[in-house]
Amino acid sequence: MVSILIVEDDPVVRKTMADILWSAGYRDIALAPDGVIGLEMMRACPRRLVVLLDVMMPRKSGFEVLTDVMGDDALASRHVFVIVTAGAGFLLPAYAVERTAALNVAIPMLVKPFRRAELLQAIAGAEQRMA
Secondary structure (H helix, E strand, O other), X not given: OOEEEEEOOOHHHHHHHHHHHHXXXXXXXXXXXXXXXXXXXXXXXXXXXXXXXEOOOOOOOHHHHHHHHHOOHHHHHHOEEEEEEEOOOOHHXXXXXXXXXXXXXXXXXXXXXXXXXXXXXXXXXXXXXXO
């Protein structure tokens, strides 16, 4: 199974995601409460990660993290990302699509609130992209 990094500032959402993944058999799960710490953890991790990356966070947003990652070939090639965004209508997801397109990357999106099956499907898709 893959190693997973959850970068999410909401402690309830972060724990819920970790609990769902743990119950599905994933055991290598790391947690970061914001983009700054998440980016530090990505840089320090020598193995490949599936990164569940929240969009709206204090200190460094998910898009700022992605901008930093795309500027670092080692990080960009080592880790696989899934953007996690609030589902407040279609405005924020549309904005997320626009921002990832501006970075010249195609990254799948998981919209909150999500179902267990959607989270697991996002992880399975990320695992396939790692192969």
